[in-house]
Every structure is written in structure tokens, then in C-alpha cells.
Amino acid sequence: MFDNMHAALVRLRHNKAFEFFVIAVIIISALEIGAKTYDLSDTALSITHYLDVFITVFFLIEILIRFIAEEKKRDFFKSAWNVFDTAVVVISLIPINESEMALLARLIRIFRVLRMISIVPELRVLINSLMVALPRLGYVVLLMFIIFYIYAAIGSFLFNDINPVLWGNIAISMLTLFRVMTFEDWTDIQYETMDVYPMSWLFYMTFIFFTAFAFLNMVIGIVVGVMEEEHSKERNQGQPSLADIQAQIAQLSAQLERMQGADSATHHTEGANQQKNLDTSKDAKQPK
Structure with a gap:
């Protein structure tokens, strides 16, 4: 039951x-x-x-x-x-x-x-891919933090007198740079500093190139690569491995050999019985 x-x-x-x-x-x-x-x-x-x-x-x-x-x-x-x-x-x-x-x-x-x-299996694959990708993303995040720190220090030294609300110290400068990286009204910040430093656009262009383009694309590439690996694992889970296939082949071969041996023994026994029957019939036909 x-x-x-x-x-x-x-x-x-x-x-x-x-x-x-x-x-x-x-x-x-x-x-x-x-x-x-x-x-x-x-x-x-x-x-x-x-x-x-x-x-x-x-x-x-x-x-x-x-x-x-x-x-x-x-x-x-x-x-x-x-x-x-x-x-x-x-x-x-x-x-x-x-x-x-x-x-x-x-x-x-x-x-x-x-x-x-x-x-939902597809959602599990996405979350598993993200968790697997986190160790690989650690070095990219560390490198991005270094870039943020350097640019925040430069921005705090150069632009503190222009707008202390945005560039008052290195922590606030990093928040301002995050706003620049996400393109949240970053041109207003750029034009404000360009009134004093006309070449300050180089500061923003290089920062955006490193963070918004280079590093974020690296993060996307790592996540996509891990997702492909996880999808391959999901597809291969239901498929037998090479060792399992070889074991099955060896098992089938052994069964075939046993069947052939049993058939040979059966034919040999049948032949012996037929021969015995023939000998018996001959003995019965001979005159006593």
C-alpha cells in the first residue's frame, strides 16, 4: 500500500x-x-x-x-x-x-x-549561474573599486572648491562617480566642472570608458559564460556518461556470450540425444 x-x-x-x-x-x-x-x-x-x-x-x-x-x-x-x-x-x-x-x-x-x-528550472539555472559567477566577478569588482578610488581622489582634489556637495571627500566623490557611471544627469556635473577646467571632460570620458563600457562588459561576459556552462550541465544531467555506456556494453556482451553458450550446450545435448536414439533403434532392429 x-x-x-x-x-x-x-x-x-x-x-x-x-x-x-x-x-x-x-x-x-x-x-x-x-x-x-x-x-x-x-x-x-x-x-x-x-x-x-x-x-x-x-x-x-x-x-x-x-x-x-x-x-x-x-x-x-x-x-x-x-x-x-x-x-x-x-x-x-x-x-x-x-x-x-x-x-x-x-x-x-x-x-x-x-x-x-x-x-521553475530556468530560474534556478539563472540563480545558480549568478552564484557560481560571484567568485570570478570578485576580481573585476576589486579592479573597478580601485578605478573608482583613484578617480574619486582626483575628483575630490580638483573639484572640491567647485561643488563640495558632490566632491567634498572621497566617499562623496565615489557616490558622484557612481552617478556618472549610471548616466544619471552626469552631463550637468561635467559642464559644471568644465566652466573652471575646460579639459575636465577627459576625466569623465576616461572614467566612463573604464567602468560603464570595459568593466561592465567584462561582468556580462563572465555571467553569460557561466550561464552557458550551467545550461550544458542541465542538458548533460539526463544523458549517461561514457563509463556508464561502456559498462552497459560490457554487460550486454556478457549476456550475449552466456546466451550463445547456452545455445551451444542445448544443440550439443540435442545432438547427443538424437545419436543415442539412432543407436537404440539400430540395436532394436538387429536379430537376436
Whole structure:
């Protein structure tokens, strides 16, 4: 009976309709959280309350289905996404009415929207790619910080008297340069300094070239490369490795040899029986 229930839960877990229904509930959960930020009538608040109870109970049932359908229960918590989903569901069970942890419980309910990532494989690939790319991006970010620091120091020394609000110290100068890098009204800053230093446009042009063009393209290139690697891993997960193929070939060859040996033994036994029958018939025909 347990095996039948386990098989049914496995089929339900991998059922596309069930996955789409889970995604729909997550979307409804996101809309319900957004609706609570408005001034709602008593009727609407009552509806959102019962809807929140339904979503919480459904997520609990869904996580139990995934846990029971897992072949090896220990492997369920080896996945970081499963741990995250379980933590969100468990903390969502905390009652939020007049509780000291009401704020925490409400915040955790907001994170239920992130469960969309664990359900949709494409989103998981994107997040995994970003996490894998972070160590490689560290050196690019460090180099970008060095460029920011150098240009901020130069800008603070040269333009402090022009506009201390933007260039008063190195920290404020770095914020101003971030504004320049994101092209947020950066021409106003440039023209202000060009009234005093006409060649200051070189300062901005070289900074934008290094940061907005060179380094950001390096970041994009690293992320895209890691995404390609992750997509290749996803495609190759379902394909057998070379060692598995060789093992299967060796197993089939051994089975074929055993079958051929069994056939040879059968033919030899049949031939011996036929010969024995012939000898018996000859002996029976000879006169005594």
C-alpha cells in the first residue's frame, strides 16, 4: 500500500498540471501580499485572511508531497532549494496575530514569492549561474573599486572648491562617480566642472570608458559564460556518461556470450540425444 501511495505521489510531483497549479498559487500569494499594502475594506481583509490560510496549508501539503516522493529522504535536504522552501513553509506556520514575531512572520511570507525560483528550472539555472559567477566577478569588482578610488581622489582634489556637495571627500566623490557611471544627469556635473577646467571632460570620458563600457562588459561576459556552462550541465544531467555506456556494453556482451553458450550446450545435448536414439533403434532392429 505504501509503495502504491509513494508511486502516486511521485507521479503527482512530476505532473505538469500540478507544477502549473503550484506556480499559480505562488502568483496568487504574491498578489495577496501586494493587496495588503493598500487600505482594504473589512470584507477584503477577511478574504485575504482565508486566502493566506489556504496558501499556507497548500504549501505545507506540497512540501510534504515532495518529501515523501523523494527516494532517499536524506537527499531531500542536500538541495539548498529544498531547505529554503522548507524553512519558508515552516516559518509561515507561525501565527502572526498579536505576536512578538509578527513582523518576522510577515516578512517570511513575502519571501514565499521566491519559491517561484525553486519551481521553475530556468530560474534556478539563472540563480545558480549568478552564484557560481560571484567568485570570478570578485576580481573585476576589486579592479573597478580601485578605478573608482583613484578617480574619486582626483575628483575630490580638483573639484572640491567647485561643488563640495558632490566632491567634498572621497566617499562623496565615489557616490558622484557612481552617478556618472549610471548616466544619471552626469552631463550637468561635467559642464559644471568644465566652466573652471575646460579639459575636465577627459576625466569623465576616461572614467566612463573604464567602468560603464570595459568593466561592465567584462561582468556580462563572465555571467553569460557561466550561464552557458550551467545550461550544458542541465542538458548533460539526463544523458549517461561514457563509463556508464561502456559498462552497459560490457554487460550486454556478457549476456550475449552466456546466451550463445547456452545455445551451444542445448544443440550439443540435442545432438547427443538424437545419436543415442539412432543407436537404440539400430540395436532394436538387429536379430537376436
